Amino acid sequence: MLNAPFDLWFPIASSSDLAPRHVFHAQLFGQEYAAWRADDGYVNLWENRCLHRGVRLSIGINDGAELKCQYHGWRYANRTAGCTYIPAHPADAPARTICNNKFPVAEAHGMIWTRPDGRTDAPPPLLSEPLSDDAIVLRPLPVNAPSELAAEVLLTYRFHPEGDNSSAAVTASRVAPFTVSLTSEAGGHTARLTLFVQPVDLGRTIIRGWLSGVTTPAVPLLQAHDAGLQVLRDRCEALARALPRPEATAPVYPPVPAELADLPATARSGGAAALRVTVSRKWPVAQGVMAFELRPLRGILPTSQPGAHIDVTLPNGLVRQYSLVNAPGETAHWVIGVKRETPSGGGSACLHDVVREGDVLAVSAPRNNFPLRQDASMTTFIAGGIGLTPLLAMAQTLHHRGLPFALHAFAASPAHLAFADRIAALRPHSRTHFGRTPDETATDLKDLLAGYAPGRHVYICGPGPMLETARRIAADLGWPDAAVHFEYFKNTTPLDLSSTFEISLARSALTLTVPPGRSILDVLRDNGVEVPSSCGQGACGTCAVALLEGEALHQDVYLNAGDRRANHTILTCVSRAVSPCLVLDV
Amino acid sequence: MIRLYDYELSGNCYKIRLLCGFLGLAYTSVPIEFHPGRAHKGADFLRINPLGQLPVIDDDGFVLRDAQAILTYLAARYDPARTWYPVSDARLLGEVGQWLAFADSITATASAARLHDSFFHDLDVDAARAGAHRLFRILDAHLWFAEQEGRIWLCPAPQPTIADIACFPYVILSEEGGIFLQDYPAIRRWCDRVKRIPGFVPMPGVFPAGPGLPPPLTAGSV
Numbered sequence: 001m002l003n004a005p006f007d008l009w010f011p012i013a014s015s016s017d018l019a020p021r022h023v024f025h026a027q028l029f030g031q032e033y034a035a036w037r038a039d040d041g042y043v044n045l046w047e048n049r050c051l052h053r054g055v056r057l058s059i060g061i062n063d064g065a066e067l068k069c070q071y072h073g074w075r076y077a078n079r080t081a082g083c084t085y086i087p088a089h090p091a092d093a094p095a096r097t098i099c100n101n102k103f104p105v106a107e108a109h110g111m112i113w114t115r116p117d118g119r120t121d122a123p124p125p126l127l128s129e130p131l132s133d134d135a136i137v138l139r140p141l142p143v144n145a146p147s148e149l150a151a152e153v154l155l156t157y158r159f160h161p162e163g164d165n166s167s168a169a170v171t172a173s174r175v176a177p178f179t180v181s182l183t184s185e186a187g188g189h190t191a192r193l194t195l196f197v198q199p200v201d202l203g204r205t206i207i208r209g210w211l212s213g214v215t216t217p218a219v220p221l222l223q224a225h226d227a228g229l230q231v232l233r234d235r236c237e238a239l240a241r242a243l244p245r246p247e248a249t250a251p252v253y254p255p256v257p258a259e260l261a262d263l264p265a266t267a268r269s270g271g272a273a274a275l276r277v278t279v280s281r282k283w284p285v286a287q288g289v290m291a292f293e294l295r296p297l298r299g300i301l302p303t304s305q306p307g308a309h310i311d312v313t314l315p316n317g318l319v320r321q322y323s324l325v326n327a328p329g330e331t332a333h334w335v336i337g338v339k340r341e342t343p344s345g346g347g348s349a350c351l352h353d354v355v356r357e358g359d360v361l362a363v364s365a366p367r368n369n370f371p372l373r374q375d376a377s378m379t380t381f382i383a384g385g386i387g388l389t390p391l392l393a394m395a396q397t398l399h400h401r402g403l404p405f406a407l408h409a410f411a412a413s414p415a416h417l418a419f420a421d422r423i424a425a426l427r428p429h430s431r432t433h434f435g436r437t438p439d440e441t442a443t444d445l446k447d448l449l450a451g452y453a454p455g456r457h458v459y460i461c462g463p464g465p466m467l468e469t470a471r472r473i474a475a476d477l478g479w480p481d482a483a484v485h486f487e488y489f490k491n492t493t494p495l496d497l498s499s500t501f502e503i504s505l506a507r508s509a510l511t512l513t514v515p516p517g518r519s520i521l522d523v524l525r526d527n528g529v530e531v532p533s534s535c536g537q538g539a540c541g542t543c544a545v546a547l548l549e550g551e552a553l554h555q556d557v558y559l560n561a562g563d564r565r566a567n568h569t570i571l572t573c574v575s576r577a578v579s580p581c582l583v584l585d586v
Numbered sequence: 587m588i589r590l591y592d593y594e595l596s597g598n599c600y601k602i603r604l605l606c607g608f609l610g611l612a613y614t615s616v617p618i619e620f621h622p623g624r625a626h627k628g629a630d631f632l633r634i635n636p637l638g639q640l641p642v643i644d645d646d647g648f649v650l651r652d653a654q655a656i657l658t659y660l661a662a663r664y665d666p667a668r669t670w671y672p673v674s675d676a677r678l679l680g681e682v683g684q685w686l687a688f689a690d691s692i693t694a695t696a697s698a699a700r701l702h703d704s705f706f707h708d709l710d711v712d713a714a715r716a717g718a719h720r721l722f723r724i725l726d727a728h729l730w731f732a733e734q735e736g737r738i739w740l741c742p743a744p745q746p747t748i749a750d751i752a753c754f755p756y757v758i759l760s761e762e763g764g765i766f767l768q769d770y771p772a773i774r775r776w777c778d779r780v781k782r783i784p785g786f787v788p789m790p791g792v793f794p795a796g797p798g799l800p801p802p803l804t805a806g807s808v
Contacts (some may be wrong), residue, residue, distance in 0.1 A: 016733070017771050020799045022778055025768045038798070058768075061796035070793050139730050142769035206769075222773050224725065402797070 005177055009125035011111040011196055011208050018043060018112065023067065025058035030201040032056070033103060036394045038329050039064035040365030045114055046081055047101035050074060057100070065329025065400055077098055082303020090375045093305050093368035109210060110137040131194065133212055136218050138209035139226050145240035147178060147197040147205040153236045154180045154195050154207065161191035162216050174285075190216070193225070194401040202246035207233070209273035209500060240335055249386055273313040273362035275301070277334070282357050286411070286418040289386060290352050291325075294334045295352060297360065301334060307370035307487075310334065310536055313362040315354055320347035321535050323389040323487075324366060325419060327396035332364075337418050339386040349361035363494060365532060369541035369558070370459075370487045372397060379405040380448060382470055384462020385416070391461055399426050408433060408448055410441060410462065437544050439454035441466060445473045452478045460486045464557075481562035488557040491537040491574065493554050501577035505529065505586045506548055520572040520584075531572055538574035545570060546585035551578040588613040588660075591634065593620040595704075597697055597755030598735040599641040600789045605657055607787040609664055613643075621705050622714040653778045657748040669745040683742045685749035691721055696756045699763030709762070717758050718765045721771060725753070729772035738779055746783055754759040755780075758792050 012026040016511040018037040025048065026033040034046035048056050049067040057076075066075045066084060074097075104120040106113045113125040129146035143150050151174060160168040161184045168186035175181045182193040183269050191213045198206040208227060209527040214221055274388055281293035295301075309323045322336035340464035341348045355361065372394040373379075378400060381391040388409050395407040407430040411417040414434060424431045433444055449458065449470070458479065460470045474484045504511045507525075514523045521543055524531050533543035538556030547570045554564050558573040563569055570582065588606075592599045592615040606613050618640055619625040627638045635642045635651045642651045643660075650656050661671035672678045695717035701707040702714065732738070738750045758777050759764070760767065767774050781795035788794050 013771075017775075019778075021796060022775055024772070025769060027768065059793065063796045064799070070795065136766050138726065140771070219731065222734065223731065226731075 006116040007119070007122070008177065009106065009113040009115050009122070010198055011047075011109075011113050011125075012198060013112040014140060015107060015110050016137070017114060017140075018437065020224065021062050021064055023058050023060055023456070024113075025056070025060050027200045028114065028202075029199055031116070032058075033114070033138070034058045034060070034110060034387070035105075036067055038062075038063040038439040040078065040329060040332070042079050042332070043105050043107055044078060044081065044352075044565070045112070045432075046076075046104070051083070051098060051100055051501075054402040063400070066193045074098075077303050077331055078329040079300050080303040083531065084305050084328070085301060085374055087375065090373040091371060093308070093371040096302055096365060099303065102263060109135065111208065129529070132212040134214075135194075136208040136214070136222065138207075138211060138222060138229070141207040141226070141229050141233055142200070143205045143236050144203065145205055145236040146203055146243075146246065147199040149243075149474035150197045150205040150207060151178065151180055151237050151238060153232050153239070154182075154197070156226065157182055157193070157232055159184050159193065159225065159228055161189040162184055163214075189213075192319045203240070205236075266464060273319075273364050274309060275363050275365060277301075277361055277363055279355060279357050279359045279361065280333060282355070284436065287413075288340045289337055289418045290340075291335060291337050291419070292351070292355070294336070294361065294363065302365045303331075304334065304366035305368045306372045306397040307390045307515060308366035308368040308389070308393075308522070309370075309534075309540065310336070311364040312320040312351075312367050314335070314347060314350045315359075316346060316350050318345070318347045318350065320351075321540055323370075323393065325392050325422070327393070327422075328400045335387060335514075339418075364534075367532075367540075367542055370461075370485065372459070373457055374398065374401065374403060376457040377453070378406065378457075379403070380456070380458045381405065382445065382458065383408065384408070384410045384463070384466040385412075387461035387487070387489065388418055388423075389461075391418055391459055394459060395426055395430065397551045398428060405429055406448075408429065408444075410436060410444075410466070411509075438465065438469070439535070442469050442473065445470050446477070448496055449474050449477050449479065452483070457483050457485065460484070461488075464488060464490075464492050473553050481560045484560065486560075488537075488539045491539045491555075491557045493538070493557060493574075495574055496553070497576070497577050499553070501579070502581040503547075503577075504581055504583045507581055507586055514576070514584045519574060520570070520576070520582075524572065524586065531586065535575055536573050538571050541571065543572045545572055548583040548585050550582035552576070552582065553578045587646075587751040589616050589644040589646075590614070591616050591618050591631070591726050592638060593618055593626070593640050595790060596620060596640050597700075598639075599691065600755045600792075601653045601751050601789055602641050602643065602656055602660070604754070605660055605670065605748065607785040608670070608746075608751075608783055609660070610785060611664055639694055654689060654752055657686070657752060661748050663666075667745075669743065670751075671746050672747065673742065675743075678741055678743055678747075678787075681746050683748045684751050685740050686749075688721070688725075689749070689752035692718065692753060692756045695721060696765055699765055700756070700759055701763075701786070703763050706782065715765050718760060718763070722757070722760075722765070722767075722770050725757070726770040726772045729776050733772060733775075738776070740776075746780070750776075750780055755789075762791055788790065 010028050012028050013024050013035055017024045024035040026035050033045050035045050037043050047462045048058050050057055052074050053071055055071040061071050065078055074083055075085040079086050081102045082093040086094050104115050106124050107122045107322055109131055110124050155172045155190040158170050163502045168184045172182045178197050180195045184191050192209050195209040206439050276297045277294040280290055280295040283291055285291040304324050309321045311321055312318050313319050325335040338348050338351045340352050381395050383391045398405040460467055500515055502513055508529055512523050514520055521533055531543055534540045541558040552570045553576045555574045589604055590613050620667040626640055632638055632711050643656050650659055659669055673685045694713050698709055702709050702711040739746045741747050780794050
């Protein structure tokens with residue numbers, strides 16, 4: 001193995017190598033990287049293999065927000081490197097653990113840098129000597145020779161400060177590992193050349209350099225240095241051919257972490273507010289609706305997918321769920337929209353009245369129980385009021401990918417329409433419907449849902465009565481359950497908690513009794529069995545578990561009629577048993 | 587209708603398919619089984635091209651062989667904008683010709699290495715690969731300095747020319763011959779640009795590029 005100073009920053013690309021919508025193929029000490037710049041300017045430096053089948057990501061597609069693997073189309077998000085979509089599983093949200101290996105990255109002096117030791121908290125790259133602001137970056141020159149040899153040969157480089165062929169006084173020295181500094185003086189002019197030998201692997205090097213103190217136009221000078229360095233490159237390669245051929249460096253792949261390799265010993269409760277975020281911006285986006293921009297206190301936020309929500313723990317101790325409005329690639333912050341409920345249960349009022357910009361909130365990682373299929377021939381989004389938020393994230397995703405969709409936002413008036421700027425940016429695929437009565441809304445919905453064809457999907461989110469109407473109309477017009485996706489804000493079903501029944505836990509080998517007034521979830525938690533949950537009222541689907549035997553009394557608003565008929569899933573926070581015993585896959 | 591004597595996996599035939607795609611020119615493909623049937627060396631095909639090489643076109647009885655020759659003919663005849671083969675600009679035309687010859691050298695090296703690795707031809711593959719790397723170093727430096735001067739195509743014109751088409755296929759397919767493009771970042775960026783020319787068609791081993799940057803929004807467009 002190499003005896004290399006892994007605690008240094010190494011340049012691995014010129015800034016100009018990371019062209020828009022391009023993926024650059026970099027390598028250092030044998031480790032290959034896919035480097036790409038998102039449309040927001042963020043530079044991603046990832047291991048150059050797709051998590052799925054190991055295909056090089058450097059042949060993938062940079063769409064400005066995500067990197068798509070060329071092989072099976074897995075998509076990975078800007079900044080987080082998390083998987084956002086798996087085309088072979090269009091109905092499922094990819095697990096949050098599917099995340100490419102990232103490397104520390106910095107952009108300075110016109111180059112992209114990384115540290116082989118992986119430390120992201122290290123100070124930014126510094127050259128061993130200061131570089132003037134007018135320094136120009138040379139064309140990188142790959143050399144088939146070890147970097148040590150290249151550095152030695154570069155010490156013999158001779159050049160004139162103005163790039164002509166006359167003689168000049170040149171001094172050269174190794175100023176740091178991998179760095180050669182040369183100064184040329186002639187006729188009162190001084191030019192300095194700082195050269196870095198990037199060890200691609202044991203037998204290959206890329207010469208990178210900066211030229212400072214020059215007055216002549218850049219391109220002829222760059223050409224002169226390019227020609228001069230090519231001569232040295234040929235000499236290097238001739239010398240290297242005489243050396244024993246080094247083995248190509250084998251990159252070291254860390255073992256798969258135990259938490260990914262093993263089945264989780266105990267599930268972590270879903271309500272865990274593991275993240276701390278700062279309210280970086282709070283602003284009104286409609287009458288009665290406040291938007292909040294949340295930024296991580298440190299590091300980067302975990303990956304979210306369109307339709308995902310987070311649990312927000314409020315200063316008054318309440319926990320509320322809010323959908324993320326974010327567009328693909330918008331990964332530096334999260335945006336949520338909060339409508340002031342009247343009467344408020346304490347959540348929306350607290351966010352509107354108490355939480356200010358600069359406050360720190362505890363939030364959960366995003367959870368996606370409302371995944372978006374990206375294989376539909378046409379997708380219709382029907383949003384009522386603040387139900388717009390998850391659908392806006394979805395519509396922005398399809399818009400970015402150029403897939404067909406229509407977003408219909410229903411609101412009481414233009415003043416009540418949240419995120420009007422984002423909706424406007426989706427024109428002509430977005431439409432607004434203002435001040436419609438329930439009957440008029442039903443008429444609109446009949447128009448929007450007319451002409452079902454296989455491949456069409458509809459996503460509905462809004463107040464309960466509108467959702468019920470939309471689902472009924474869709475069913476009347478021949479839409480199958482699997483094509484109608486919905487999310488309720490809350491469950492208004494009157495709950496019957498009077499029964500007593502047994503639950504048998506197939507994995508935990510426990511049989512427990514659920515008494516009146518307690519939920520399955522309560523009884524599981526009382527007995528030390530952790531099941532993630534979020535809303536606690538049968539709306540979000542987080543606490544769903546597989547039902548192996550027994551007949552359930554479904555009291556949630558998450559499962560559709562087909563799910564209920566299949567009787568394979570139960571929401572443990574509100575649903576109960578019709579049969580004396582339920583066997584759960586827990 | 588133009589008839590193209592064609593082989594799906596041939597980079598030289600691909601050049602013609604690319605130009606037809608860019609020009610929106612309809613043609614009929616006549617498949618010739620290069621491998622394993624060696625139909626291009628059979629008596630029937632030798633009557634069409636005694637050299638036994640693909641591609642050949644037949645444009646209403648006018649029969650023409652050689653990829654570069656066909657590119658010049660089709661562009662000169664069917665490109666109304668006269669940008670793909672700029673016959674009215676002597677210097678530019680000279681540069682196009684220079685890169686067409688360069689494309690022949692790429693065929694002699696990078697394509698030969700691919701024939702060795704993927705079609706089991708018996709030849710000196712190390713020499714072929716070394717020759718391709720020599721050419722790619724020149725091409726990469728040329729494209730890097732073109733970018734410095736704000737040019738994105740092989741020849742100094744605002745639009746691509748048949749020189750880009752002639753050089754592209756065996757560059758993008760070179761990894762099938764064990765010639766890796768990692769050391770040629772400017773070539774890799776140019777390949778992305780070629781793939782984004784409207785009308786681009788892929789072939790086996792050549793993936794389409796994703797969308798380029800959308801044009802900047804102008805006032806009033808939202």
